[in-house]
Amino acid sequence: MNRTAIDPITRIEGHMRLEVEHTDNMVHDAWSTGTMFRGIELILPGRDPREAWVIAQRACGVCTHVHAIASVRAMEDALGITIPPNARIVRNLLSGSQFVHDHVIHFYHLHALDWVDVTSALSADPAATAQLCARTNIGWPNNSAAYFGEVRTRIQRFLDSGQPGLFGGGYWGHPAYTLPPESNLLLLAHYLEALEWQREFIRVHAILGGKNPHPQTYAVGGMALTLAPDAPSGINTAALIQLERLLTTGKDFVDKVLVPDVGLLAAHYKTTWAVLGMGPGNLLSYGDFPEDDTGPGSFFLPRGRITGRRLDTVLPVDQAAIAETVARSWYTYTEGDATLKHPSAGETRPNYTGPQPPYESITSVKYSWLKAPRYQGEVYEVGPLARLAVAYAASGGAVREAVDRFLTGAGLRPTDLFSTLGRVAARAIETQLLAARLLIWLRSLRENMAQGDLRVANNGKWDPATWPPTADGWGATEAPRGALGHWVRLSDRTIAAYQLVVPTTWNGSPRDAEGKRGAWEEALIATPLADPERPVEVLRTLHSFDPCMACAVHVHDPSNGASVTVRVG
Ligand code: NFE
Numbered sequence: 179m180n181r182t183a184i185d186p187i188t189r190i191e192g193h194m195r196l197e198v199e200h201t202d203n204m205v206h207d208a209w210s211t212g213t214m215f216r217g218i219e220l221i222l223p224g225r226d227p228r229e230a231w232v233i234a235q236r237a238c239g240v241c242t243h244v245h246a247i248a249s250v251r252a253m254e255d256a257l258g259i260t261i262p263p264n265a266r267i268v269r270n271l272l273s274g275s276q277f278v279h280d281h282v283i284h285f286y287h288l289h290a291l292d293w294v295d296v297t298s299a300l301s302a303d304p305a306a307t308a309q310l311c312a313r314t315n316i317g318w319p320n321n322s323a324a325y326f327g328e329v330r331t332r333i334q335r336f337l338d339s340g341q342p343g344l345f346g347g348g349y350w351g352h353p354a355y356t357l358p359p360e361s362n363l364l365l366l367a368h369y370l371e372a373l374e375w376q377r378e379f380i381r382v383h384a385i386l387g388g389k390n391p392h393p394q395t396y397a398v399g400g401m402a403l404t405l406a407p408d409a410p411s412g413i414n415t416a417a418l419i420q421l422e423r424l425l426t427t428g429k430d431f432v433d434k435v436l437v438p439d440v441g442l443l444a445a446h447y448k449t450t451w452a453v454l455g456m457g458p459g460n461l462l463s464y465g466d467f468p469e470d471d472t473g474p475g476s477f478f479l480p481r482g483r484i485t486g487r488r489l490d491t492v493l494p495v496d497q498a499a500i501a502e503t504v505a506r507s508w509y510t511y512t513e514g515d516a517t518l519k520h521p522s523a524g525e526t527r528p529n530y531t532g533p534q535p536p537y538e539s540i541t542s543v544k545y546s547w548l549k550a551p552r553y554q555g556e557v558y559e560v561g562p563l564a565r566l567a568v569a570y571a572a573s574g575g576a577v578r579e580a581v582d583r584f585l586t587g588a589g590l591r592p593t594d595l596f597s598t599l600g601r602v603a604a605r606a607i608e609t610q611l612l613a614a615r616l617l618i619w620l621r622s623l624r625e626n627m628a629q630g631d632l633r634v635a636n637n638g639k640w641d642p643a644t645w646p647p648t649a650d651g652w653g654a655t656e657a658p659r660g661a662l663g664h665w666v667r668l669s670d671r672t673i674a675a676y677q678l679v680v681p682t683t684w685n686g687s688p689r690d691a692e693g694k695r696g697a698w699e700e701a702l703i704a705t706p707l708a709d710p711e712r713p714v715e716v717l718r719t720l721h722s723f724d725p726c727m728a729c730a731v732h733v734h735d736p737s738n739g740a741s742v743t744v745r746v747g
């Protein structure tokens with residue numbers, strides 16, 4: 179029996195340890211540990227509900243803005259506020275552009291190097307890479323042999339400098355890296371281009387939100403923005419033109435670079451990785467992007483659940499069926515740690531019991547700062563795969579067409595979606611769908627403004643005197659990493675209780691009282707390990723979920739700040 183621990187995991191947000199048990203070069207058990215405690219849920223009680231979003235969105239600066247939207251929605255639900263159509267559209271624009279930005283960064287900067295060997299790219303032929311680019315990334319201008327020669331030199335200089343920075347510490351030369359040198363160089367060139375692209379694209383948030391991360395234009399009841407075509411500032415005609423330019427160029431990169439690159443990678447690695455990394459097989463999406471004011475029925479990405487990897491049946495989502503247990507988490511519950519508690523009655527009472535590394539007793543003790551969320555007591559995966567699988571099964575239409583086109587191009591079947599590679603593909607397809615949809619939402623905003631509808635906030639319930647003395651609310655949204663919910667209880671017109679159940683808490687959950695593994699833990703079973711001291715295969719599956727530990731546990735212990743520990747016992 180062997181154990182390998184990776185602590186900390188890199189190319190994720192936050193602090194995480196993963197321990198896997200393996201024999202004969204195959205993982206047969208896994209334990210996922212959130213090693214950082216924060217306390218957003220404890221900061222909010224006692225505050226004015228109108229300011230909760232400002233604090234809540236500081237849960238994370240990676241999935242910036244999503245906690246703001248969940249928070250204002252929770253208050254609007256509690257107070258019975260309907261927001262004007264323009265506020266709905268501006269929120270979709272902020273959210274959709276957040277997804278596109280975050281997904282591109284995830285693919286190139288947090289995940290690609292699990293598949294792309296930087297040192298192999300140095301032996302690529304620039305002319306052959308140029309030919310590959312012209313075939314793969316049709317219509318993308320940076321495709322000359324001279325360009326790829328320059329990129330290769332740049333990477334060589336970087337590695338030779340002795341300070342390889344971004345490219346340091348990889349498992350280069352590992353046998354699981356099998357892409358030809360030209361594919362490696364192509365993807366690395368786009369890694370560097372994506373750094374430039376993302377800086378430009380996120381100006382959408384600067385225009386609509388004042389800044390990024392953490393846009394500042396939210397308000398309970400709508401958005402704190404001025405919409406006026408002729409005004410000297412705010413969302414005027416010039417801003418609309420600039421938004422259209424940013425969204426159009428952003429979409430161009432997604433269509434011509436991101437999606438074909440993910441297709442290239444999927445077609446190459448599918449033999450192994452379209453059958454590995456299967457999660458729990460239950461998938462949950464709250465759905466999001468309302469396209470009119472009728473509620474979930476109008477969501478661009480629908481609400482629903484899939485169980486047992488069945489793409490022919492979508493089940494409803496009832497938030498009352500969600501509950502969290504802390505049986506194996508570093509918290510305590512008044513009624514006992516094995517209780518399944520609905521978030522509206524949730525508790526955040528830290529109870530750190532160790533173990534300290536080397537975690538000899540992890541099979542029987544509490545081992546994570548993440549709680550364990552469950553739906554009707556079962557483990558669910560959330561995220562791009564859940565959203566696309568639900569949309570594919572529920573609605574067909576544009577989503578089904580985009581999924582089928584990608585799968586056919588890469589030689590994959592719909593059931594392959596549930597794998598590590600399917601998760602990566604789902605994220606890219608979702609990026610493409612949203613990049614196109616953003617322009618449609620922008621057009622709706624422009625049309626409303628042209629017709630004289632400039633309302634963007636409903637201030638009817640701004641005054642606390644208009645509120646009921648007590649109220650409960652639920653704010654649901656989809657964040658890039660999956661279903662995000664905020665539950666609030668108001669008492670005496672202040673926040674009495676506040677709970678967040680976050681995408682990474684679902685996916686990275688530890689075991690529950692019944693011993694059921696969380697989604698990552700489950701997905702890692704049967705992962706091959708060619709070299710257990712260099713577990714790149716484990717990273718492939720883990721990174722396919724795009725972990726964010728800051729979100730998940732919503733005080734970093736500097737005494738436990740080891741850089742990298744890989745232990746084989
Ligand atoms: Ni901090 Fe987050 C997203 C949220 S994941 S990244 O997407 O909510 O738990």
Ligand code: MG
Pocket residue numbers: 219549677678679680683732
């Ligand atoms: Mg929570």
